Amino acid sequence: MNRAAFAEFAGRFSESWVAVASLVVTVLFLACALFAPWLSPTNPYDLARLQLIDALKPMGSPQVKPGEEIRANFALTQGQLIPEANDTDFEVEACGANCFIVGLADSSAQLMSLQLRGLPRDAIVDGASKHPIQPWWTLNAPENNQARVRFENLPADARVEAIARTDNQPTGFIFQLGSDAFGRDMLSAILYGIRISVFVGVAAAGSAMLFGTGLGLLAAWRGGAIDAMIMRAVDFTLSFPAILVGLAILAILGSGVEKVILAVVLVQWCYYARTARSLALSELNKEYIEAARGMRLPAWRIMLRHVLPNCLPQIIVLFTLNIASAISLESSLSFLGVGLPLTQPSLGMLIANGYEYIFSQKYWISFGPGIVLLIMIVAMNLLGDRLRDLNNPRFES
Amino acid sequence: MQVVQTVFQADEVSRVFEPARGTIEKLTDRLTGKRPAIVQAVDRVSLSLAQGETLGIVGESGCGKSTLARMITGILPVSGGTRRFRGEDYESFLARRRDALKVQMVFQDPMSSLNGRLKVGEIIGEGAVVHGIVPRSRMREHAAKMLERVGLAADSIDRYPHQFSGGQRQRIGIARALAVEPELLVCDEAVAALDVSVQAQIINLLMDIRQESGLSMIFISHDLGLIRHLCDRVAVMYLGRVVELAKTSELFGNPVHPYTQMLLAGMPRISTERRTFMPIKGEIPSPLNPPSGCHFHPRCDRATDHCRISRPDLREKGPSHLHACLNA
Ligand SMILES: Nc1ncnc2c1ncn2[C@@H]1O[C@H](COP(=O)(O)OP(=O)(O)O)[C@@H](O)[C@H]1O
Numbered sequence: 001m002n003r004a005a006f007a008e009f010a011g012r013f014s015e016s017w018v019a020v021a022s023l024v025v026t027v028l029f030l031a032c033a034l035f036a037p038w039l040s041p042t043n044p045y046d047l048a049r050l051q052l053i054d055a056l057k058p059m060g061s062p063q064v065k066p067g068e069e070i071r072a073n074f075a076l077t078q079g080q081l082i083p084e085a086n087d088t089d090f091e092v093e094a095c096g097a098n099c100f101i102v103g104l105a106d107s108s109a110q111l112m113s114l115q116l117r118g119l120p121r122d123a124i125v126d127g128a129s130k131h132p133i134q135p136w137w138t139l140n141a142p143e144n145n146q147a148r149v150r151f152e153n154l155p156a157d158a159r160v161e162a163i164a165r166t167d168n169q170p171t172g173f174i175f176q177l178g179s180d181a182f183g184r185d186m187l188s189a190i191l192y193g194i195r196i197s198v199f200v201g202v203a204a205a206g207s208a209m210l211f212g213t214g215l216g217l218l219a220a221w222r223g224g225a226i227d228a229m230i231m232r233a234v235d236f237t238l239s240f241p242a243i244l245v246g247l248a249i250l251a252i253l254g255s256g257v258e259k260v261i262l263a264v265v266l267v268q269w270c271y272y273a274r275t276a277r278s279l280a281l282s283e284l285n286k287e288y289i290e291a292a293r294g295m296r297l298p299a300w301r302i303m304l305r306h307v308l309p310n311c312l313p314q315i316i317v318l319f320t321l322n323i324a325s326a327i328s329l330e331s332s333l334s335f336l337g338v339g340l341p342l343t344q345p346s347l348g349m350l351i352a353n354g355y356e357y358i359f360s361q362k363y364w365i366s367f368g369p370g371i372v373l374l375i376m377i378v379a380m381n382l383l384g385d386r387l388r389d390l391n392n393p394r395f396e397s
Numbered sequence: 398m399q400v401v402q403t404v405f406q407a408d409e410v411s412r413v414f415e416p417a418r419g420t421i422e423k424l425t426d427r428l429t430g431k432r433p434a435i436v437q438a439v440d441r442v443s444l445s446l447a448q449g450e451t452l453g454i455v456g457e458s459g460c461g462k463s464t465l466a467r468m469i470t471g472i473l474p475v476s477g478g479t480r481r482f483r484g485e486d487y488e489s490f491l492a493r494r495r496d497a498l499k500v501q502m503v504f505q506d507p508m509s510s511l512n513g514r515l516k517v518g519e520i521i522g523e524g525a526v527v528h529g530i531v532p533r534s535r536m537r538e539h540a541a542k543m544l545e546r547v548g549l550a551a552d553s554i555d556r557y558p559h560q561f562s563g564g565q566r567q568r569i570g571i572a573r574a575l576a577v578e579p580e581l582l583v584c585d586e587a588v589a590a591l592d593v594s595v596q597a598q599i600i601n602l603l604m605d606i607r608q609e610s611g612l613s614m615i616f617i618s619h620d621l622g623l624i625r626h627l628c629d630r631v632a633v634m635y636l637g638r639v640v641e642l643a644k645t646s647e648l649f650g651n652p653v654h655p656y657t658q659m660l661l662a663g664m665p666r667i668s669t670e671r672r673t674f675m676p677i678k679g680e681i682p683s684p685l686n687p688p689s690g691c692h693f694h695p696r697c698d699r700a701t702d703h704c705r706i707s708r709p710d711l712r713e714k715g716p717s718h719l720h721a722c723l724n725a
């Protein structure tokens with residue numbers, strides 16, 4: 001298309017604000033798909049970074065770093081508490097006869113708890129609660145990160161273990177859209193999900209376009225028995241619901257990106273074949289085709305260089321509409337568990353993952369991907385509709 | 398007398414169009430014994446064209462002129478009859494694609510006869526490049542040369558067809574035909590879609606080209622004035638058949654067939670307005686269901702019972718004056 005015609009087309013396109021909005025939204029989604037690794041705050045598939053403590057957090061929750069444990073062993077011999085090995089994490093101070101203060105050397109961060117294990121039965125740990133059965137004394141939020149241990153009499157020899165627990169620390173990262181059962185950030189998962197859904201959708205719809213358009217042109221060019229065969233195959237394909245074809249293919253072949261693409265091609269090729277054939281037939285009746293015949297051009301050249309470019313605008317419109325339906329078919333299949341493998345979670349699989357939590361009020365796992373998928377498909381459909389209307393003079397008012 | 402070489406010859410060529418039928422329709426047709434309605438667009442037409450000659454074909458809309466033109470150009474296969482180019486059978490001639498370029502056509506509709514998605518340079522140069530007449534690197538140069546030959550600026554090669562007026566587009570169509578060095582140019586109503594003033598320019602261009610290159614031409618029109626001005630011989634067609642074929646002076650001076658006479662009677666003497674047919678009395682019969690015998694009999698005032706039954710074949714009136722009337 002040349003510049004003047006494009007300007008005119010753009011002018012007519014922008015007469016509808018819905019169309020402009022859907023174009024903007026579609027472009028945003030495409031940008032999300034392309035730049036997901038740079039846009040997304042975390043890499044949701046970096047398993048090393050997932051922590052169970054972050055699982056199922058609602059929207060806006062902070063991420064936490066779980067508290068740490070510091071352990072040290074001491075030997076209690078002849079009224080003395082002596083650290084085993086060269087442990088410098090803890091310090092032991094005497095506080096009179098049969099009295100020790102056990103504390104963490106570094107007292108900058110307040111400990112959540114300090115536990116002492118294995119003390120003799122008659123030990124008294126100030127402020128601590130004793131485990132009902134085990135010889136464990138736990139002091140919550142110890143002052144100065146220290147515990148004071150006293151004995152009425154000379155204590156028996158024992159092996160003592162001190163366990164200092166630090167509190168969970170917020171990391172500053174917020175789960176804007178909550179987290180899933182693996183503690184994965186839903187915002188990042190959605191961005192990556194858009195990427196996978198859009199890539200699979202575009203690749204699948206594109207393959208269907210190539211295959212279907214090729215067959216449609218072949219039918220228009222050869223006519224006769226080949227035409228009849230291709231068009232009956234189109235009718236046959238159209239008589240099955242898309243989801244049924246998809247389920248059947250994936251049930252037989254198993255899940256995988258290339259199998260989802262194959263399923264979409266088998267579902268969608270017929271639309272391109274039908275459209276390309278009828279467009280090509282009407283182009284073949286025009287005088288410029290007769291002129292090309294008069295130039296004794298080979299048939300393939302007439303079809304590809306003269307007929308195809310004149311059919312392309314409508315085929316591209318069909319392509320934009322079919323990307324949306326390829327994405328929704330892939331999402332449906334993934335939701336049903338037969339689409340993409342677990343390592344490539346598309347939006348459909350994210351929705352499916354959240355499905356089991358929806359009735360326990362953890363709606364956000366399905367909610368986010370669901371809304372995003374909805375907006376994306378509606379925008380792409382509106383855009384495709386507008387392009388189709390502009391391409392079809394009959395729709396002009 | 399000098400021996401005149403025949404460039405093109407058609408011998409009883411016919412063309413029928415059948416409506417496109419699906420498999421099911423074909424089957425029900427066969428079961429019910431119904432024969433699908435067929436159009437006999439061209440019915441056993443014989444013509445020949447000498448080297449350097451211009452043959453006019455005239456007739457009302459729908460009488461099969463374009464169909465005949467397409468068969469002559471080899472764009473459309475014949476349903477019957479034979480075509481020859483310089484004595485060679487057409488099928489083998491067309492099979493040698495590069496030689497087949499010697500017959501070219503200029504189309505009626507300057508809008509749809511150019512592919513709107515290609516630049517003018519590509520439209521003109523494509524044939525020559527594909528057939529190796531010029532290398533691809535020289536395509537633009539070749540196209541520019543052709544554009545200058547038809548009176549357009551050489552820099553038009555980078556523009557698209559819609560940027561030109563109807564007359565300019567028709568020049569581009571002529572340049573496209575000339576680009577492959579044709580020997581026979583078939584012009585199918587090449588000026589019918591243009592304004593009268595532009596028509597004259599295009600006609601002058603065609604006459605110049607004919608003079609420069611000694612092209613043989615078949616000039617199809619329903620404009621009798623143009624035909625008279627341009628052609629050496631004229632064939633008059635009616636409902637797919639040639640009804641009269643004679644030298645131009647002979648045909649205009651001494652028309653024999655009642656149809657030709659009616660056409661000429663309707664032709665205005667003073668050529669100020671558009672010199673096309675005056676509507677002549679009677680309706681044009683449907684080519685789907687043509688009248689029996691002589692197709693012209695429902696409109697002919699000399700018709701007899703014989704005309705309704707038997708088909709008049711071409712017969713000689715004088716030297717090289719043929720007509721198909723039983724009562725002339
Ligand atoms: N491709 C076609 N299919 C069916 N009928 C055709 C086709 N081309 C022409 N015809 C029919 O053949 C007849 C002659 O058409 P045409 O050669 O275009 O006439 P003209 O050029 O003299 O106006 C018309 O009745 C037309 O309807």
Ligand code: SF4
Pocket residue numbers: 654655656691692693694697698699700701704709721722723724725
């Ligand atoms: S054959 Fe008969 S009907 Fe036909 S033109 Fe001659 S007189 Fe008229």
Ligand SMILES: [Mg+2]
Pocket residue numbers: 462463464505586
């Ligand atoms: Mg015509």
